[in-house]
Amino acid sequence: xxxxxxxxxxxxxxxxxxxxxxxxxxxxxxxxxxxxxxxxxxxxxxxxxxxxxxxxxxxxxxxxxxxxxxxxxxxxxxxxxxxxxxxxxxxxxxxxxxxxxxxxxxxxxxxxxxxxxxxxxxxxxxxxxxxxxxxxxxxxxxxxxxxxxxxxxxxxxxxxxxxxxxxxxxxxxxxxxxxxxxxxxxxxxxxxxxxxxxxxxxxxxxxxxxxxxxxxxxxxxxxxxxxxxxxxxxxxxxxxxxxxxxxxxxxxxxxxxxxxxxxxxxxxxxxxxxxxxxxxxxxxxxxxxxxxxxxxxxxxxxxxxxxxxxxxxxxxx
Amino acid sequence: xxxxxxxxxxxxxxxxxxxxxxxxxxxxxxxxxxxxxxxxxxxxxxxxxxxxxxxxxxxxxxxxxxxxxxxxxxxxxxxxxxxxxxxxxxxxxxxxxxxxxxxxxxxxxxxxxxxxxxxxxxxxxxxxxxxxxxxxxxxxxxxxxxxxxxxxxxxxxxxxxxxxxxxxxxxxxxxxxxxxxxxxxxxxxxxxxxxxxxxxxxxxxxxxxxxxxxxxxxxxxxxxxxxxxxxxxxxxxxxxxxxxxxxxxxxxxxxxxxxxxxxxxxxxxxxxxxxxxxxxxxxxxxxxxxxxxxxxxxxxxxxxxxxxxxxxxxxxx
Numbered sequence: 063x064x065x066x067x068x069x070x071x072x073x074x075x076x077x078x079x080x081x082x083x084x085x086x087x088x089x090x091x092x093x094x095x096x097x098x099x100x101x102x103x104x105x106x107x108x109x110x111x112x113x114x115x116x117x118x119x120x121x122x123x124x125x126x127x128x129x130x131x132x133x134x135x136x137x138x139x140x141x142x143x144x145x146x147x148x149x150x151x152x153x154x155x156x157x158x159x160x161x162x163x164x165x166x167x168x169x170x171x172x173x174x175x176x177x178x179x180x181x182x183x184x185x186x187x188x189x190x191x192x193x194x195x196x197x198x199x200x201x202x203x204x205x206x207x208x209x210x211x212x213x214x215x216x217x218x219x220x221x222x223x224x225x226x227x228x229x230x231x232x233x234x235x236x237x238x239x240x241x242x243x244x245x246x247x248x249x250x251x252x253x254x255x256x257x258x259x260x261x262x263x264x265x266x267x268x269x270x271x272x273x274x275x276x277x278x279x280x281x282x283x284x285x286x287x288x289x290x291x292x293x294x295x296x297x298x299x300x301x302x303x304x305x306x307x308x309x310x311x312x313x314x315x316x317x318x319x320x321x322x323x324x325x326x327x328x329x330x331x332x333x334x335x336x337x338x339x340x341x342x343x344x345x346x347x348x349x350x351x352x353x354x355x356x357x358x359x360x361x362x363x364x365x366x367x368x369x370x371x372x373x374x375x376x377x378x379x
Numbered sequence: 380x381x382x383x384x385x386x387x388x389x390x391x392x393x394x395x396x397x398x399x400x401x402x403x404x405x406x407x408x409x410x411x412x413x414x415x416x417x418x419x420x421x422x423x424x425x426x427x428x429x430x431x432x433x434x435x436x437x438x439x440x441x442x443x444x445x446x447x448x449x450x451x452x453x454x455x456x457x458x459x460x461x462x463x464x465x466x467x468x469x470x471x472x473x474x475x476x477x478x479x480x481x482x483x484x485x486x487x488x489x490x491x492x493x494x495x496x497x498x499x500x501x502x503x504x505x506x507x508x509x510x511x512x513x514x515x516x517x518x519x520x521x522x523x524x525x526x527x528x529x530x531x532x533x534x535x536x537x538x539x540x541x542x543x544x545x546x547x548x549x550x551x552x553x554x555x556x557x558x559x560x561x562x563x564x565x566x567x568x569x570x571x572x573x574x575x576x577x578x579x580x581x582x583x584x585x586x587x588x589x590x591x592x593x594x595x596x597x598x599x600x601x602x603x604x605x606x607x608x609x610x611x612x613x614x615x616x617x618x619x620x621x622x623x624x625x626x627x628x629x630x631x632x633x634x635x636x637x638x639x640x641x642x643x644x645x646x647x648x649x650x651x652x653x654x655x656x657x658x659x660x661x662x663x664x665x666x667x668x669x670x671x672x673x674x675x676x677x678x679x680x681x682x683x684x685x686x687x688x689x690x691x692x693x694x695x696x
Contacts, residue, residue, distance in 0.1 A: 132452075
């Protein structure tokens with residue numbers, strides 16, 4: 063059984079690859095909820111939705127986020143009524159927020175709501191939030207402390223990041239399925255998807271007890287670097303690494319995760335960094351890591367699982 | 380100053396006529412909120428919305444309800460997620476519900492929210508809910524007691540009505556603007572729009588103190604009959620009158636309102652009933668009451684106001 067930790071677009075793509083090549087009961091995808099927020103009365107979980115739409119094959123490819131065939135008439139009408147429009151909610155996407163918000167208000171856990179929605183969307187593998195308790199990523203930047211979506215969407219990641227805080231994480235319990243996966247004797251490996259390390263993976267690791275449980279796991283922990291040739295495929299990962307004084311390379315990623323991971327998948331363009339990364343005690347596997355098509359996603363997923371298997375074999379020697 | 384009591388489509392049309400021919404400060408339109416309900420987490424006020432869209436010139440003419448240029452992608456996506464779709468919420472219409480729900484949740488009164496939305500929609504006259512307190516029309520029928528929208532939309536008015544109850548009305552206070560208008564020394568007349576007497580006008584009259592205040596008003600009270608040639612232009616008024624054992628004619632309407640009204644405007648097709656109505660002590664004015672165009676609406680509004688003026692002149696003699 064494989065446990066994958068994922069955040070937004072990059073994470074969703076690798077999770078999709080894993081979901082396509084593994085049986086439903088062989089994969090648990092744990093998704094970051096540090097980006098979640100309340101807006102216009104809705105409980106919004108952007109990363110869960112990105113993963114859901116991607117795994118259901120219904121993600122909006124042209125837009126890069128949201129659901130396919132989206133329309134914006136709600137948003138337009140809201141603007142006409144003087145409502146807040148900085149966070150764009152599509153007409154179809156709204157159904158997800160309405161369903162989730164209603165269920166949470168009726169006392170269902172985020173795990174339960176999420177499970178039901180993924181089932182409705184006919185996603186085979188198990189996808190769960192990192193926690194049913196609220197965790198909120200706060201961005202400490204040159205303009206003060208901003209709630210994540212304020213930084214990410216409203217301020218378009220422009221402020222200079224000084225530090226990140228995961229509000230509530232210390233008191234949040236991992237979701238039941240997440241905890242169970244971490245402690246499952248059948249766990250063959252953990253994959254940290256190529257999501258933003260600060261905004262997607264770190265919040266998951268910050269949930270109370272998660273890092274400690276993860277360090278106890280015998281199976282290999284492998285990350286896929288979200289940095290290729292000094293840049294992120296999408297999003298502000300490179301910008302934030304730079305602002306935090308980190309080296310914006312796969313080596314920087316290796317140093318960031320440190321002894322938490324056993325292996326790192328890096329892009330062929332970064333092959334020259336392999337030796338330096340291995341010198342830190344982390345095994346390296348090199349391949350093309352840019353995922354555009356479904357085929358790319360499955361290829362990288364297969365490659366990553368083979369890397370996990372190799373590390374497992376090496377462990378048992 | 381004129382006070383108009385209105386409910387759904389027919390009421391909205393006459394209110395629109397009145398709004399077009401009177402100055403903004405000469406007209407207060409009080410709208411039924413007995414149809415209001417909570418659905419999918421939204422506070423929905425169907426009659427307020429019908430009046431708002433109509434007075435803003437943005438009502439959906441083809442559909443007969445809702446807002447012009449409506450699309451249904453939210454609804455379609457909701458269906459895909461297994462959500463409730465019996466009450467159809469359009470993508471543009473949703474903005475109204477989101478704005479209202481949010482403001483109510485933040486503690487604004489329904490009057491305040493309504494005022495702000497009508498202003499955003501650039502409606503000149505004052506439109507207020509009958510009450511800021513919840514009143515819920517309950518339909519006692521052969522299937523038991525149904526909440527209004529369950530009867531009206533879900534069951535398409537098919538159950539046989541035995542009685543109507545206006546839950547909460549006895550403890551609801553009229554909205555401040557409604558109370559002020561009823562007690563305004565400048566009040567020249569009250570118009571009961573051609574809305575459903577049981578589902579639109581009665582709930583307004585049932586609000587605590589309203590009927591008593593209305594009976595104290597010196598100015599004439601004039602109703603416009605919603606029944607033309609034994610049928611309602613739209614909606615279940617005729618069906619309900621029949622089920623409650625009433626005569627389905629303008630005379631039936633006259634008997635229903637009784638001494639609460641001084642005059643009744645009836646359609647030319649019902650001219651033969653004028654004498655019988657006048658025998659009950661209610662003055663009658665006959666004209667074409669079917670309103671299709673804006674011009675029809677203004678014509679009927681003008682005619683009704685002239686009738687009010689005539690009754691006022693006769694009173695003062």
